[in-house]
Amino acid sequence: MDFQTPAWVHEAVFYQIFPDRFASSPAVEKPGNLEAWEAAPTPYGFKGGDLLGIVEHLDYLQDLGITAIYLNPIFQSASNHRYHTHDYFRVDPLLGGDAAFRRLLDEAHRRGMRIILDGVFNHASRGFFQFHHILEVGAQSPYLDWFVIKGFPLNAYEGTPNYKCWWNLPALPEFNHANPQVQRFIFDVARYWLEQGIDGWRLDVPFCVTEPGFWARFREVVKAANPEAYITGEIPEAADPWLQGDQFDGVMNYLLTYACWGFFGGEHLRRDLVGHWYQHGPEFFVNDAAGFAEKITHLLERYPRPAVLAQLNLLDSHDTARFLSLVGGERARLRLAVLFLMTYPGAPCVYYGDEIGLEGGQDPDCRRAFPWDERRWDQDLRAWYRTCIGLRRAHPALRTGTFTVLHAQGDVLIYARQSGADAAVIILNRSSQTLHLDVEVGAGLPEASRWRDALGAGTAQVTQ
Amino acid sequence: MDFQTPAWVHEAVFYQIFPDRFASSPAVEKPGNLEAWEAAPTPYGFKGGDLLGIVEHLDYLQDLGITAIYLNPIFQSASNHRYHTHDYFRVDPLLGGDAAFRRLLDEAHRRGMRIILDGVFNHASRGFFQFHHILEVGAQSPYLDWFVIKGFPLNAYEGTPNYKCWWNLPALPEFNHANPQVQRFIFDVARYWLEQGIDGWRLDVPFCVTEPGFWARFREVVKAANPEAYITGEIPEAADPWLQGDQFDGVMNYLLTYACWGFFGGEHLRRDLVGHWYQHGPEFFVNDAAGFAEKITHLLERYPRPAVLAQLNLLDSHDTARFLSLVGGERARLRLAVLFLMTYPGAPCVYYGDEIGLEGGQDPDCRRAFPWDERRWDQDLRAWYRTCIGLRRAHPALRTGTFTVLHAQGDVLIYARQSGADAAVIILNRSSQTLHLDVEVGAGLPEASRWRDALGAGTAQVTQ
Numbered sequence: 046m047d048f049q050t051p052a053w054v055h056e057a058v059f060y061q062i063f064p065d066r067f068a069s070s071p072a073v074e075k076p077g078n079l080e081a082w083e084a085a086p087t088p089y090g091f092k093g094g095d096l097l098g099i100v101e102h103l104d105y106l107q108d109l110g111i112t113a114i115y116l117n118p119i120f121q122s123a124s125n126h127r128y129h130t131h132d133y134f135r136v137d138p139l140l141g142g143d144a145a146f147r148r149l150l151d152e153a154h155r156r157g158m159r160i161i162l163d164g165v166f167n168h169a170s171r172g173f174f175q176f177h178h179i180l181e182v183g184a185q186s187p188y189l190d191w192f193v194i195k196g197f198p199l200n201a202y203e204g205t206p207n208y209k210c211w212w213n214l215p216a217l218p219e220f221n222h223a224n225p226q227v228q229r230f231i232f233d234v235a236r237y238w239l240e241q242g243i244d245g246w247r248l249d250v251p252f253c254v255t256e257p258g259f260w261a262r263f264r265e266v267v268k269a270a271n272p273e274a275y276i277t278g279e280i281p282e283a284a285d286p287w288l289q290g291d292q293f294d295g296v297m298n299y300l301l302t303y304a305c306w307g308f309f310g311g312e313h314l315r316r317d318l319v320g321h322w323y324q325h326g327p328e329f330f331v332n333d334a335a336g337f338a339e340k341i342t343h344l345l346e347r348y349p350r351p352a353v354l355a356q357l358n359l360l361d362s363h364d365t366a367r368f369l370s371l372v373g374g375e376r377a378r379l380r381l382a383v384l385f386l387m388t389y390p391g392a393p394c395v396y397y398g399d400e401i402g403l404e405g406g407q408d409p410d411c412r413r414a415f416p417w418d419e420r421r422w423d424q425d426l427r428a429w430y431r432t433c434i435g436l437r438r439a440h441p442a443l444r445t446g447t448f449t450v451l452h453a454q455g456d457v458l459i460y461a462r463q464s465g466a467d468a469a470v471i472i473l474n475r476s477s478q479t480l481h482l483d484v485e486v487g488a489g490l491p492e493a494s495r496w497r498d499a500l501g502a503g504t505a506q507v508t509q
Numbered sequence: 510m511d512f513q514t515p516a517w518v519h520e521a522v523f524y525q526i527f528p529d530r531f532a533s534s535p536a537v538e539k540p541g542n543l544e545a546w547e548a549a550p551t552p553y554g555f556k557g558g559d560l561l562g563i564v565e566h567l568d569y570l571q572d573l574g575i576t577a578i579y580l581n582p583i584f585q586s587a588s589n590h591r592y593h594t595h596d597y598f599r600v601d602p603l604l605g606g607d608a609a610f611r612r613l614l615d616e617a618h619r620r621g622m623r624i625i626l627d628g629v630f631n632h633a634s635r636g637f638f639q640f641h642h643i644l645e646v647g648a649q650s651p652y653l654d655w656f657v658i659k660g661f662p663l664n665a666y667e668g669t670p671n672y673k674c675w676w677n678l679p680a681l682p683e684f685n686h687a688n689p690q691v692q693r694f695i696f697d698v699a700r701y702w703l704e705q706g707i708d709g710w711r712l713d714v715p716f717c718v719t720e721p722g723f724w725a726r727f728r729e730v731v732k733a734a735n736p737e738a739y740i741t742g743e744i745p746e747a748a749d750p751w752l753q754g755d756q757f758d759g760v761m762n763y764l765l766t767y768a769c770w771g772f773f774g775g776e777h778l779r780r781d782l783v784g785h786w787y788q789h790g791p792e793f794f795v796n797d798a799a800g801f802a803e804k805i806t807h808l809l810e811r812y813p814r815p816a817v818l819a820q821l822n823l824l825d826s827h828d829t830a831r832f833l834s835l836v837g838g839e840r841a842r843l844r845l846a847v848l849f850l851m852t853y854p855g856a857p858c859v860y861y862g863d864e865i866g867l868e869g870g871q872d873p874d875c876r877r878a879f880p881w882d883e884r885r886w887d888q889d890l891r892a893w894y895r896t897c898i899g900l901r902r903a904h905p906a907l908r909t910g911t912f913t914v915l916h917a918q919g920d921v922l923i924y925a926r927q928s929g930a931d932a933a934v935i936i937l938n939r940s941s942q943t944l945h946l947d948v949e950v951g952a953g954l955p956e957a958s959r960w961r962d963a964l965g966a967g968t969a970q971v972t973q
Binding site: 189216 | 541542544555557587603634636641642646651652665680
């Protein structure tokens with residue numbers, strides 16, 4: 046199989062936005078009853094972020110070095126996270142509707158930025174038309190086969206759900222993917238938004254869709270609509286089945302995330318904030334450089350190279366506590382992790398607000414509103430993000446070069462990246478001590494070559 | 510006030526279609542689980558009629574003489590009658606969706622036929638996004654003010670509804686029309702579909718919307734979008750408040766309907782099938798020509814002339830038993846009523862299938878599927894409809910002429926219509942006896958003028 050992943054993804058730096066919480070534009074009228082922007086998030090409250098708010102801050106993102114945006118769901122939905130889709134063909138009116146999204150797409154593309162959307166195709170919501178149809182009409186609904194119904198009347202709002210639903214949550218009825226009409230519907234959605242100009246799909250819980258061939262057909266539809274479209278899946282564990290070339294380009298590389306939490310968090314890691322994620326890959330929660338090196342090397346070898354370069358590498362997301370909080374507020378650990386992320390193969394993804402030091406525990410606390418009052422920003426941290434992103438964007442070696450661990454022991458990890466004449470050695474020292482080490486650099490780094498300290502003023506020279 | 514109603518309505522012959530039941534096109538794929546087309550209708554079942562089915566039978570309607578179609582609701586809805594609107598901006602996918610409606614509009618307009626839609630603006634449905642939002646999100650929904658909520662959690666599917674809903678039916682939450690955003694939403698819907706090309710709105714239960722000025726503003730929006738758009742309201746009683754020039758052009762003239770049921774039904778009238786309609790206007794259920802003449806004259810005088818010419822005059826509808834059934838299956842009574850309807854001021858409206866002798870009791874029986882097997886048609890009856898409609902279309906006197914009762918006694922009603930040189934005398938004899946009468950014709954019908962029997966071969970002459 047000819048496995049190709051979009052070249053632009055290999056070069057991209059993503060920024061993940063939870064639309065209700067990033068920025069609110071006065072140009073989008075809101076109905077009312079919103080939570081205060083600065084108040085702690087609640088499970089059901091809305092703060093009124095919208096897509097024109099993002100448009101108004103594209104300068105900010107460009108200044109940071111961002112080249113692509115991953116948007117959490119934006120379709121019409123009766124939830125602040127919008128994973129409960131009411132209408133797959135309509136952008137939520139609270140976000141400014143279709144017109145605001147058109148504006149965002151155009152403005153982003155004008156700047157050369159890409160946008161991928163969150164595709165929630167395992168389940169819909171109780172208000173989704175075809176499910177609502179069954180709920181209202183009962184056994185005589187023509188849409189009976191769109192879901193897996195086990196009895197009537199539906200226990201949608203009372204009692205135990207008598208239909209297939211995600212995690213047995215009645216709010217999230219699961220599609221019957223065996224129904225060809227359902228498949229066609231989902232493919233139509235995927236195609237429609239690609240035709241509108243989106244640059245790819247991030248797929249929600251795709252491992253829950255077990256219909257044989259479904260994601261392979263999905264890929265065919267997507268790539269037929271736009272061969273450069275990116276498909277990445279939310280896979281919290283090993284992703285081999287989806288990364289063989291016939292399904293996804295990459296995944297949200299959570300195994301890498303766990304390794305970062307383990308190594309960079311070290312003794313500071315707040316296991317209470319890690320929560321259920323631990324059980325998805327306990328062996329990835331390594332606590333020393335040797336173990337970390339083994340894991341991150343393994344992840345480069347485990348998957349086909351095209352997938353490796355198209356992985357979405359993240360330190361945290363809307364589904365985890367924020368990295369800074371996970372590492373007990375240790376900014377130095379976050380800085381180290383950011384440097385790692387920006388110098389490792391695969392597309393790094395910054396969760397909105399991480400770059401200014403936004404903290405947050407588990408959902409919903411990790412979804413705080415972005416504080417636009419700059420006095421509340423950690424400007425040094427933001428500068429660090431900008432610097433690390435800038436390095437990645439300046440150096441092909443950091444994006445698509447080889448990856449060679451030179452040293453991995455205790456608190457220190459050293460690795461080299463190289464692409465043609467472009468080469469870098471990354472030295473990560475987790476401890477607060479200055480260390481003096483002799484490191485075998487190998488054949489790739491010629492003797493007597495001089496090296497510039499990309500983060501400081503010094504130079505170095507390879508010696509025998 | 511300058512009260513103008515659309516001239517095309519004065520000239521129109523409407524045909525009311527219940528979309529699930531008129532015609533089903535193989536070009537519209539259906540999900541499945543449909544009732545057999547010929548089986549008796551059930552409250553919740555779908556038969557799969559669609560809008561391309563209507564397109565395919567526009568020849569049939571034109572042959573009958575129809576110039577305008579009133580469509581029962583076509584927007585996305587989880588009910589076979591589609592009065593429970595899920596999405597006001599989308600045509601129901603079971604009907605073929607927006608594309609099928611586009612096709613229907615274009616094909617109808619190409620033939621010079623008009624189309625008006627059913628606007629259900631008093632209430633929405635439990636699946637309508639903004640209500641569903643409150644149902645899912647609860648007290649933190651930004652849409653709280655779109656409906657009138659009296660407590661949480663909402664008793665939408667269990668218990669006693671704790672929100673304002675039509676007839677206390679939980680499936681039909683009533684809009685809070687006092688909310689300016691709700692008003693704007695409804696006006697946007699009205700404008701949007703006019704911009705798509707519809708020729709007017711039939712308004713569902715508009716008397717339930719008591720927000721001061723609402724319908725006057727609605728009229729402004731509609732007439733601004735298309736000054737020739739028709740606005741007619743479902744008003745089962747006296748309609749004076751809405752017909753003063755600032756709100757509707759006409760109403761569904763149910764008071765006339767009751768008079769027709771009373772007079773033409775006479776001793777055959779099935780009061781059991783009349784049901785609750787009786788109480789809306791018991792005094793209109795007259796049983797002799799004198800009483801009937803008084804009522805139909807009264808209805809011409811009661812309302813401003815522009816409204817009279819724009820009334821939607823009907824013998825029955827999707828909300829009543831069919832006329833033929835109401836009069837005990839007496840075809841002669843239906844024929845007489847049709848002749849009356851086609852020779853009375855105001856736009857006649859034929860309920861689909863009446864013209865081929867379709868019978869039906871109260872809802873849902875009055876919503877049977879149209880039998881396209883011509884062997885099941887009453888061809889004589891259909892010819893009669895065609896003839897009476899043809900007369901109306903050929904003679905301006907029958908549409909917009911003066912109306913003068915010449916004789917009204919017992920079983921016999923005689924009236925004259927006149928417009929310039931065009932004049933007609935209509936003689937209705939409800940009995941099965943041939944009668945010989947001397948009738949004073951008055952100044953409008955000159956002595957010695959000769960008259961052609963429009964329905965037969967004879968002639969007549971006015972004598973002293």
